[in-house]
Amino acid sequence: MSVWCNGAFVDHLTLDLAERGLMLGDGIFETIAVREGRAIWLDAHLARMARTADALGLAFDEHKLRGALFSVLIKSAAPSEVLRITLTRGPTGRGFAINGDKPTLMISLNPFDLSKLPASVRLATSTIRRNPSAPSSHFKTISYIDGIAAAREVAGRADDALLLNTEGHVACTTIANVFLLKDATLITPSDGQGILPGIARAVIMAGVAELGLSLELRPVQSAELATADAVFVTNSLRLATPVSSIDGKACGMRAIDDINAFLERDFS
Known part of the structure; x- marks a missing residue:
């Protein structure tokens, strides 16, 4: 498993106690199939993520995200994997309508065993x-x-x-x-x-x-x-x-x- 968070690979994730994703579920994500290091339907997933971020008022930097994805995907080590991108509003003060200026971006890459998929x-x-x-x-x-x-x-x-x-x-x-x-x-x-x-x-x-x-x-x-x-x-x-x-x-x-x-x- 490879995990990238806010600019660096991490072995353990430490979150601010004011993190909105943890405290309020204030965030979005995409789950993407990876085959031989290639993210399938990536453009469509990122386009949906951008639309969702815009609708919910989350800061979304696609250029930065694609750079982070490149860093993660070069660590691909299995024929089939699952990539998850999670973006939250990050740590903020109190209040439901408050805006955040330090979003949390986390990317994980895990092996995905196709043999365990159900036939029905x-x-x-x-x-x-x-x-x-x-x-x-x-x-x-x-x-x-x-x-x-x-x-x-x-x-x-x-x-x-x-x-x-x-x-x-x-x-x-x-x-x-x-x-x-x-x-x-x-x-x-x-x-x-x-x-x-x-x-x-x-x-x-x-x-x-x-x-x-x-x-x-x-x-x-x-x-x-x-x-x-x-x-x-x-x-x-x-x-x-x-x-x-x-x-x-x-x-x-x-x-x-x-x-x-x-x-x-x-x-x-």
Whole structure:
């Protein structure tokens, strides 16, 4: 494991007790797949991070960040790794609306064992709801308590939690976007449904014509999941993973190998 923080590699991380990320979860992050020292979809991840930082008033220096990433990635020592970039407002005085002038930037690089990725996942619907108007729903912030609570709620009976929004429509899982495949149509919840618009999701949406599919972005009723030819979930590390069951009921298992092959082209 390599960890870079505020300009230097560190063995142990020491944080100011006024650090906003620690005290208030006031920060953002990106998790990026690395293959043979190359960060996959890096530009898209950094563009999303820049948009999020701007929306939340966090200082974001992309030039500085890219320099730090270069220093970290040259330490790559495994065929497959995961890169995490965390940016917080840093230490500040008291007050929710206060601005910080010393943001904390931390980058870590860890081995990632692809052999442990699941061939499929079981979902269970959580009682926790995604609020489409909440920043924590559509920005990738370090305030992940809803996802943690939902994952703990379904632990032991499913691999991940399915989260609905406050209107009862399908939103996402704790770590992934949700897609339905029905005939030649891909269906996924639209951006206003309380989802974090994922990078792998965007790649798939951009490639639907090449995949010979059409795309529907709209509210998705939970009942639609039971009648889909396939349900699958996506994120930047796992790519597309079939859902085998939801709340103990089997899902359609039409193969999605062509979708994964399309995503994996960027990894070669």
